[in-house]
Amino acid sequence: MIKFIIRRLLSLIPVILGVTFFVFMVMQLAPGDAAKLLLGEGATQEQVEELREEMGLNDPVIVQYVRYMVNFCKGDLGTSYATKRPVADEVFSRFPYTFNLSIVAGIVSILLAIPLGILAAVKQNTFFDNISMVISLVGVSMPIFWLALLLVLAFSLNLGWFPVQGADGWKSYVLPAISLGFMNMASIARTTRSSMLETVRQDYIRTARAKGVPKRDAIVKHAFENALIPTITVCGIQLGQLLGGSVLTETVFAWPGIGRLMVQSISSRDVPMVLGCMVVMTVCFSVVNLLVDLLYAFVDPRIKAMYS
Amino acid sequence: MAEKTIEIKDLVVEYRTRSGVVQALNGLSLSIEKGKTLGLVGETGAGKTTAGLAVLGLIPSPPGVIVSGEILLNGKDLRALTDKEMDQIRGDAVAMIFQDPMTSLNPVMTVGDQIAEAIKIHEGLNHGDALKKAEEMLEMVGIPRERAKEYPHQFSGGMKQRVVIAIALSCTPGLLIADEPTTALDVTIQAQVLEMMKGLKEKYEMSMLMITHDLGIVAEICDEVSVVYAGRVVEHGTLADVFDNTRHPYTEGLFNSLPNIENQAEKLKPIRGLMPDPTDLPLGCPFYPRCDHAMEICRTKKPPKVYRNETHFVECHLYNEQNIGDKEEKWR
Numbered sequence: 143m144i145k146f147i148i149r150r151l152l153s154l155i156p157v158i159l160g161v162t163f164f165v166f167m168v169m170q171l172a173p174g175d176a177a178k179l180l181l182g183e184g185a186t187q188e189q190v191e192e193l194r195e196e197m198g199l200n201d202p203v204i205v206q207y208v209r210y211m212v213n214f215c216k217g218d219l220g221t222s223y224a225t226k227r228p229v230a231d232e233v234f235s236r237f238p239y240t241f242n243l244s245i246v247a248g249i250v251s252i253l254l255a256i257p258l259g260i261l262a263a264v265k266q267n268t269f270f271d272n273i274s275m276v277i278s279l280v281g282v283s284m285p286i287f288w289l290a291l292l293l294v295l296a297f298s299l300n301l302g303w304f305p306v307q308g309a310d311g312w313k314s315y316v317l318p319a320i321s322l323g324f325m326n327m328a329s330i331a332r333t334t335r336s337s338m339l340e341t342v343r344q345d346y347i348r349t350a351r352a353k354g355v356p357k358r359d360a361i362v363k364h365a366f367e368n369a370l371i372p373t374i375t376v377c378g379i380q381l382g383q384l385l386g387g388s389v390l391t392e393t394v395f396a397w398p399g400i401g402r403l404m405v406q407s408i409s410s411r412d413v414p415m416v417l418g419c420m421v422v423m424t425v426c427f428s429v430v431n432l433l434v435d436l437l438y439a440f441v442d443p444r445i446k447a448m449y450s
Numbered sequence: 451m452a453e454k455t456i457e458i459k460d461l462v463v464e465y466r467t468r469s470g471v472v473q474a475l476n477g478l479s480l481s482i483e484k485g486k487t488l489g490l491v492g493e494t495g496a497g498k499t500t501a502g503l504a505v506l507g508l509i510p511s512p513p514g515v516i517v518s519g520e521i522l523l524n525g526k527d528l529r530a531l532t533d534k535e536m537d538q539i540r541g542d543a544v545a546m547i548f549q550d551p552m553t554s555l556n557p558v559m560t561v562g563d564q565i566a567e568a569i570k571i572h573e574g575l576n577h578g579d580a581l582k583k584a585e586e587m588l589e590m591v592g593i594p595r596e597r598a599k600e601y602p603h604q605f606s607g608g609m610k611q612r613v614v615i616a617i618a619l620s621c622t623p624g625l626l627i628a629d630e631p632t633t634a635l636d637v638t639i640q641a642q643v644l645e646m647m648k649g650l651k652e653k654y655e656m657s658m659l660m661i662t663h664d665l666g667i668v669a670e671i672c673d674e675v676s677v678v679y680a681g682r683v684v685e686h687g688t689l690a691d692v693f694d695n696t697r698h699p700y701t702e703g704l705f706n707s708l709p710n711i712e713n714q715a716e717k718l719k720p721i722r723g724l725m726p727d728p729t730d731l732p733l734g735c736p737f738y739p740r741c742d743h744a745m746e747i748c749r750t751k752k753p754p755k756v757y758r759n760e761t762h763f764v765e766c767h768l769y770n771e772q773n774i775g776d777k778e779e780k781w782r
Contacts, residue, residue, distance in 0.1 A: 344553065345548060345550060345553040345554040346553065346554055346555055346556040346557070348508060348548065348554070349548060349554045349555065349556070349614065349617070350556065350567070351506075351508055351540065352506055352508060352540055352541060352545065352546045352548075352618075353540065353541035353545065353567065353568035353571070353617055353618070353620075354537050354538065354539075354540040354541030354542060354568060354571045354572060355537075355541075355567065355568075355571065356533075356534075356537045357533070364556050364559075367556075367558050367559075368556065368557065368558055441558065442557070442558055443557075443558060443560075443601040443603070444557060444601070444603045447603070447604075
C-alpha cells in the first residue's frame with residue numbers, strides 16, 4: 143500500500159512537467175508581449191527590447207522553459223510580471239480562500255446529495271424520485287454564473303442577508319458555497335441514485351434480508367457500501383475541480399481565490415503567475431485523485447487486493 | 451399426524467408487470483413435517499423460487515403480490531405478521547440458501563462479519579461473541595476459522611456456497627429453504643455440499659425445502675417430492691410413490707429426460723414444447739398443450755386431485771379413484 147502511494151506521488155513529476163510544458167507553450171502562442179504590457183502604452187521600442195532582453199524573453203522558448211523548471215526545482219516559481227511579487231507568495235496567499243470555499247461547498251453538496259440519491263433510488267419512480275431528479279437535472283444544466291447572479295440578486299440585493307462580494311466572515315461563504323454546492327450536489331445525487339438502483343437489486347441484498355436484516359439497514363449498509371465507488375469517483379472529480387478554483391463563481395463573487403487569480407493573470411499575460419496557478423491546480427487534482435484511489439481500497443477489498 | 455413445520459395452502463402469487471400479469475403460483479399447497487425434507491421439482495419458471503421467497507416474505511414487491519392463500523409456520527400465519535415481526539423470523543426460524551453463491555455474498559464485507567450479522571440480530575450477542583460463533587460456523591461447514599477475516603472474492607464458488615450455508619444455519623433455523631443450492635457448482639463440489647447439508651440437517655433436526663430441477667438430488671436427500679408445473683403441485687408423494695409409481699405425464703416426462711446409464715443407446719425423450727406463457731395460462735390443465743395423452747376435457751377443465759394412497763396424489767384427468775391404483779395404467 144505504501145509502495146502504491148509512493149509510486150503515485152512519483153508519478154506526479156511527469157504530470158507536472160507535462161502540464162507546465164503545455165501551458166508554457168500555449169502562453170507563447172497567445173498574441174501580445176509581456177514586456178509591452180508591463181511597460182504600458184507609452185513605452186518606446188528600445189525600452190521594450192531592453193526589458194525583453196532582461197527578462198530573457200528573447201531566448202528560444204525551450205531555453206526559457208528549462209530555466210523556469212530549474213528555478214521551479216529550487217522552489218522559485220518566478221516573479222509575477224503584473225505585481226512584481228514572487229508567484230509562490232501570491233498563489234499561496236490566495237489558495238486558502240479557494241480551499242476553504244471548496245471544502246464548505248464539497249461538504250454541503252455531499253451531505254445533501256447522498257441521502258437524496260439513496261432515497262430517490264429506493265423510492266424509484268415515485269413522486270419523490272421524480273422531484274429530486276428534476277432538481278438535480280436543473281442543477282446539472284443550469285450555468286453556474288447564472289445561478290450565482292440570481293442568488294446575489296435575491297439574497298444580497300433584495301433581502302440584504304449576505305454580502306454581494308468578497309470574502310469576509312462566514313456570511314460571505316454562504317452564497318458562493320450554495321452556487322458551487324448545488325451544481326456538485328446534482329451530479330453526486332444522480333450518480334448515487336443510479337449506482338444504488340443497481341446495488342439494491344443485487345442478490346446479496348436478498349441474502350441480507352433473508353438472514354433478518356431490516357430493510358433500512360440492508361439499504362444503508364449493504365447496498366450503499368457497494369454503491370460507494372461511483373459516488374466517491376464523482377465526489378473526487380468535483381472536489382478536484384473545486385480546489386482548482388471555480389473561475390466563474392469566484393469571478394461573480396469577487397472571491398480572492400486561485401481561479402480568479404488565474405483569469406486575471408491570463409488577461410495580463412502574466413506567464414509565471416498562470417504557470418504557478420496551474421501547478422497548484424495540477425497538484426490538487428492529483429492529490430485528490432490519489433485520495434480517491436486510496437478510498438477505493440478502503441471501501442472495496444477487491445481493489446485493495448490489486449494495490450498490494 | 452406429525453407436527454408440521456411449514457404448511458402452504460392454496461397460495462396464489464402474481465407478478466403484475468406492465469406487459470401483463472404473470473401468474474407465478476396458482477394455488478400451490480405443500481407441507482413439511484418436522485425434520486423431513488421436501489423436494490420441490492420443476493422446470494425453470496414453474497414458480498419454485500417464488501414459493502421459497504413467499505415463505506420468507508421476500509417476494510419483490512412491486513411487482514409481486516400475494517393474492518390469496520395461507521403460509522403457516524409452526525401453525526402461525528406468516529402473512530398476518532408485520533414487517534418487523536417478519537425480520538425476526540427471517541434467518542432465525544426460517545433461513546434460505548440461494549442459487550448463485552457468486553453473487554449472494556456482499557463483496558465488501560468479510561465472510562465472518564456476514565455470518566456474525568445474522569447472529570447479532572437474532573441472538574443479541576455483541577460483535578466479538580457473534581464473530582466467535584461465526585468462526586465456529588465456518589469450521590462446521592469445513593472452512594478454517596482463520597478465513598473469517600477474508601472477503602468473498604478470496605473464496606471459490608463451492609467455498610462461497612459453504613459460507614452461504616453457514617449464514618443460513620447460524621441461528622439453527624427450524625426450516626431451511628434451499629433454492630438450487632448446488633446448481634451453480636461443479637459436480638464434484640455438488641456432492642460434497644449436498645452431503646454436508648444432509649449431515650447438518652440431521653444434526654440440527656431441521657425441516658428442509660429443497661428446490662431443485664435435479665431428480666438425482668431429490669433421490670439422494672428428500673423424503674417427499676412435490677412436482678410443480680405452472681405454479682401448482684401436479685404430483686406429490688413420498689420418494690417411492692413418485693419415483694416408482696409415477697403417475698403424472700409431466701413427471702414421467704421429467705424422468706424420461708434423464709440419461710439412462712444402463713442403456714446408453716436409448717434416446718432421451720425430452721418433453722416437447724415449453725412451459726405455457728405464465729401471463730396466459732391454458733383454461734384447463736396447464737400441461738395439456740405438451741401432453742401426449744391430452745384429451746378434450748384437459749383443454750377445458752382443471753383436473754382434480756386424485757389420491758393413489760394416503761401420501762400420493764396427482765392432478766390429471768387420466769386418473770380417477772378406480773384406475774389410479776392399477777400398475778398398468780391405460781395409457782402406457
